[in-house]
Amino acid sequence: MLIAKVIGTVVSTIKHPAYHARKIMLVQALHLPGEKPDDAFVAVDLAQAGVGDVVLVCQEGGSTRQIMGLKDQPVRSSIVGVIDSVHLTRGE
Amino acid sequence: MILGQVIGEVIATIKDESVHGHKLLITQLINHKREPIGRPQVALEVVHAGVGDFVFLVRARDASFAVVPNAPADLAIVGVIDHWDTIDPGSLELPFGETWFA
Numbered sequence: 001m002l003i004a005k006v007i008g009t010v011v012s013t014i015k016h017p018a019y020h021a022r023k024i025m026l027v028q029a030l031h032l033p034g035e036k037p038d039d040a041f042v043a044v045d046l047a048q049a050g051v052g053d054v055v056l057v058c059q060e061g062g063s064t065r066q067i068m069g070l071k072d073q074p075v076r077s078s079i080v081g082v083i084d085s086v087h088l089t090r091g092e
Numbered sequence: 093m094i095l096g097q098v099i100g101e102v103i104a105t106i107k108d109e110s111v112h113g114h115k116l117l118i119t120q121l122i123n124h125k126r127e128p129i130g131r132p133q134v135a136l137e138v139v140h141a142g143v144g145d146f147v148f149l150v151r152a153r154d155a156s157f158a159v160v161p162n163a164p165a166d167l168a169i170v171g172v173i174d175h176w177d178t179i180d181p182g183s184l185e186l187p188f189g190e191t192w193f194a
Binding site for chain 2: 003005007008009010011012013014015016018019024026028029030031032033035037039040041042043044051052053054061072073074075076077083084085086087088089090
């Protein structure tokens with residue numbers, strides 16, 4: 001899973017039925033000091049996250065389908081938690 | 093899932109039976125600032141997207157579920173985007189030590 005920030009929302013009227021009534025967000029991964037940020041990507045919100053929240057993102061289709069109660073549907077990334085705090089060490 | 097913009101169409105008369113009736117569209121993957129990511133790719137279309145549309149797509153194994161039975165596709169357009177709003181995320185750097193976001 002990834003630690004990412006919700007940076008926006010996506011509005012889509014015509015979408016695959018798997019996404020029906022789901023909130024679709026733009027998320028961008030946080031990175032270690034000195035590294036460059038990755039590009040933002042699209043994720044289904046399964047944790048009532050809001051724009052600006054730091055969240056836990058699952059980037060695997062099987063897990064996302066299982067949480068959404070779907071089988072054989074074209075989904076992949078999902079927001080599965082809203083993060084309160086992290087504690088990061090230098091690995092020494 | 094990722095953002096993209098449809099920039100062209102592919103006509104292929106002879107293709108796998110499971111994707112009959114579905115268009116193949118040339119799509120440029122983009123980031124939220126509309127900057128291109130990599131080369132344009134051909135995507136299977138299931139939501140009536142057209143040239144010029146901004147869309148979101150699924151890749152790899154997940155794309156094969158866009159059409160049932162499992163389609164021979166590794167990129168599928170699964171939504172036409174009306175618009176997206178973004179905030180300025182500020183720094184995305186996660187500092188060492190303890191950080192509270194709430």
